[in-house]
Amino acid sequence: MTTSTAGRIRILTVDDHPAIRQGIAAIVEMESDMLMVGEASSGGEAIKAFERLRPHVTLMDLQMPQMGGLDAIDAIRARWGDARIIVLTTYQGDVQAARAIKSGAMAYLLKSSLRTELLSAIRAVHAGKRHIAAEVAQEMALRSGEETLTEREIAVLSLVAEGNANKAIAWQLSISEDTVKTHMRSIFGKLCVDDRTRAVTEALRRGVITL
Incomplete structure (x- = not known):
């Protein structure tokens, strides 16, 4: 690793839409403390990329072909228990968020809030903190006492x-x-x-x- 990249937060983006990956890269590359080290378009690719690149923070979509984000999170966390993963999704449902957190994700962000929350979420997760989109957290709190479907x-x-x-x-x-x-x-x-x-x-x- 060169001096210019030492100490920077190494980021892997996993999403089946190239435009989303490009948009995230454009946001990240402007930050002096971050480095985009790789991309993947499916859960299976994510596992291989994680093993090869060992990113500090992984940005994971949920709905992808072949293997979805939740299965990928389970697989990565099973092998690398210290993996720090941020879910990026269009789904703001509390059940989906709860599943992601249970699988080991440390943050849950909506794609609609990438420009306002992505960077702070990456830094928070890299520091070992959790970050959940406000509207999702509110929904989870409102539904916390309800009985779940079998x-x-x-x-x-x-x-x-x-x-x-x-x-x-x-x-x-x-x-x-x-x-x-x-x-x-x-x-x-x-x-x-x-x-x-x-x-x-x-x-x-x-x-x-x-x-």
Whole structure:
């Protein structure tokens, strides 16, 4: 490492959209204490890049082809427990954020706030601190006492979101239609909605399911 790069925060960006990676690079390259060391466009590429580059901070998208961000975070953290990862996403749902934090991410930022929060988040995470977008943190606080959907309820709701009727859901999950209806009643109660459309809309907004 040359003298000019010594002591700088080494950053790896992982996102399947080239324009996002380019935008982040443009922001980072203006900072004297930061250095963009690499890019990846999928979770699988991220793991290989992390092993090769050993960045101080990794910026990770969640929705990517082949392997998503959450699986990549799990894999990286399993091998390198001190990896410091910032999630960058368009999803401000509290459930998605909670999953990312549970997987080991130290920060959760919305892509809409990159220009205002990215640099401070990178410095905070590099220093061992957490950083969660204000609107996401507020949503997490508001929902903290609510009962979460079970894995089976999420599976049922995901099939509803794909347009499946109860009979088709029952067949795909090898359960009875009555069981599907029971799951749906529970889902309605937990999401505070009264029909299937609103259940799907609320679940998508909060990151319970994705399309």
